[in-house]
Amino acid sequence: MKVAVLKGGRSLERGVSLRSAARVEDALGRLGHEAVSLEAGGELVERLAAERPDVAFVAMHGIGGEDGTVQELLEILGVPFTGPGVAACVRCIDKSLSKHELRAAGVPTADWFAFNETAFRELGAADALVGLEERLGFPLVVKPSRGGSALGVKFAEGAADVPAALVSAFSYDSRVLLERYVEGRELAVGVVGEEPLPVVEAIPLSGNGYDFEARYEIGRTSFVCPAAIGEGEAAAVTETALAAYRALGCAGFSRVDLILGDDGPQVLEVNAIPGLTDTSLLPQAAEAAGMSFERLVERILELALAPTAA
């Protein structure tokens, strides 16, 4: 089978994408498929038309690759592709939109307010901040609505921290979230097709839970899979993750990030196309479930080509 591996792009997660793609290409080679590496750029459509692949493996993260843009293009060109469809990508990339969808579906997610830059620049939204801060309480988390990495995510311990945190978050997106900070264990659940993988726990080593940049980083965070939580808790977490996956219309594979606090699990975000590098969480969870990386890639391809897939 001829598989076009789409990678790169201009997103800030370009580096992760290139590493994911390299690993996928290796696996495809070992599986006996013909992998065609396609850098997302000005010649993408032309290359796709020339190569006529049987399926496209989208190994792109962040804006441009994970937000429905590339997926829409592939739909127009009639090339089947891996991972969630256009609508799910659009919902997942925008945390504000996905939180609305999750709420509507009854999936627990922390309280939040979202603002457009225009609201502050032109509508005087700054005056509304005080009330919101009171309702959410401190500390709160300020983050760009779109974007998959820890960049631009800041803690605000008090009202004085909020304006600078907003300026930082607005550096990445024109919409930002102020979110209630939920204390708890940080978990992630990968889903392949409709099958949940074992729960992964990320434990920061530095002891500074406020250091977002240390998150998901080898050496500064340790990962435990399956997470050392009770069976009942694991079931609740998995059920919540699946509910989130379905509520956002995900298909193929995705990863749901959650916090397990005193009130049970709460969904932080859903990554439509999670990293597939050798340090990424979803492949590690698959491995823990006895699914090799090759098998994972094969399964993701099957799902992309299944007639029921979106």
Add this chain to the structure above:
Amino acid sequence: MPDPPHRRRAHARGSDLERYAGLFAARTQVMRSSAMRDLMAVTARPEVISLAGGLPDTSTFPPQTFAAQMTRIAQESAAEALQYGPTEGFRETVDCIVEVMGAEGMLPDPEDVIVTTGGQQAIDLLCKTLVDPGDAVICEAPTYPGAIPVFCSYQADTIQVECDAEGMRIEELEAALERLDGEGRRPKFVYSVPTFQNPAGVTMSLQRRRRLVELARARELLVVEDNPYGLLRFGGEPLPPLYQLDGGDFVIYVGTFSKILSPGIRLGWMVAPPPVMDKVVLGKQASDLCTSTLTQYFLREHFAEGGWREYVESVAGIYRSRRDAMLAALARHFPAGATWTEPQGGLFVWATLPSYIDTGDLLAKALREDVAFVPGQSAYVDERGRNSMRLNFSAGDEEEIREGVRRIGKVIAEQVELYGALTGERPVAPEPRAAEESPNVVPFRKAEGE
């Protein structure tokens, strides 16, 4: 013919990762955030105007000269140039080094010189020779961003002493030394780039140079003087290097041909007292046996032609115009409340923005405008520097510099305006200023009580 087999290594599986994880040395765990690394990776896109790198401009080196020199080596010394060389470097290379140091008033004993693979290796070898895990190393704040990973990989306890327009603040250094005394600790060395500092662009005053050298003598403290830019002076009188003031007892000197000839030849050097040098030579032997002989032959040819100083002067002239272009563009495009240094040489300007701007986040915004700089955080081991940035003026031409600064100014202005809207603080209207006034060209930190 069939395609050659796929040669790239098979990537690690999740289970392998766990296996490797148990093998990594503790020193690998002190790395920078991967988020910042990914951000910096994006700066390499070809359409980005990068004011981030520290690249000298090698485009004016005449290709014919290069070809003739390399041809001569091939015809006359092929076997030797392709062979291993002495660990300390060739005597002819050391002669070139003595000549370069002589141009700045230094007279090193050739026996005290070792040729290294760039100045970077000299820093690495010094740490390898002197630093055990947990040992204190003192450097400037901000310091050369490339030195931090070296200090970290030897697990040094890096202490940063604030700089101002006159370089490292010696009284703060003394205070740091007192603190260490109190803990019964002795720092292994003080690392300084006293002339046209990377990243701040400032130069240590003569008075402070003298005090630093006195302090080194009184306390038997090693000072590492890293001087890549001393000959790239745009104006004013040169100041004596620390090495010259000290005579080489307590000052270890690090130099490089990267900025005065080529970084691609990877030729640097170190001058150290014999007991230190003995250990450094052993360390160098273990690291790479010897520095490239081929490029040492090239250096010899280049110096034999006698025009090396003219070449340095021509490059300095180019950089002077580019610095002028950058300072003028900063005055025009950066907002009120921003300050920057005015370097008299070297490659860098250090700009500091209002405290609420995080230059790491600003970089993400700037990259959407296809322009890049180094966030100030890279020059610190702690949380300082988050509202500063390093801007390079050697790599791009004047038009690129003007356009790059304009784009950065634009994203800063957007953040300033947004902050104003968020806090109700009306930003000071950026008045167009004439370059000659440039009221913002001030030290990035005023010395107190001096």
